[in-house]
Amino acid sequence: GAGVSQSPSNKVTEKGKDVELRCDPISGHTALYWYRQSLGQGLEFLIYFQGNSAPDKSGLPSDRFSAERTGGSVSTLTIQRTQQEDSAVYLCASSLATSYGYTFGSGTRLTVV
């Protein structure tokens, strides 16, 4: 597609529920990244994919967070047993190569109530 697409744009969930966030990167971009943007916290790196593999998962905050990427394209970030501190905007970005600037999606605003 023309840009990075994320869905849903907004998600309100109850504490303890699982959520799935989707990212559809720019066609042909092999690198895909997830970041989290919390109020006053800046952008926090979560995970990076090169193709379907994730060489670095070190940014995932806990084992409740997981992500996968299939077909070198769409990625899903899953948060299990959501907590209120998970509330944030989750951003996805893709890139042709790791040394290029990233193109960001509009994000998914997650609110855990």
Next chain:
Amino acid sequence: AQSVSQHNHHVILSEAASLELGCNYSYGGTVNLFWYVQYPGQHLQLLLKYFSGDPLVKGIKGFEAEFIKSKFSFNLRKPSVQWSDTAEYFCAVNAADYKLSFGAGTTVTVRA
């Protein structure tokens, strides 16, 4: 691991004033440097980037940034701001790895 520091949390200025936002990074090797902007309600957009060559980089909307290697700095400037420049500005760095590390951001408010 690299880190990125943005000196100002919030800057308020009037239209036509000059803007300079500071950014310093900690990494001794070769780096790629970026400034992103996030307008209210919009997603992050690339303002400009530096990979190599002329350390003075010109970006969109009249912004420019200067890479000073000896100072580990990549400051963003605009000679004359407009109300539409109200946004949050992020400096970002990636080094030998893939990870783009961001500063905490600077909120710029331009008063008409």
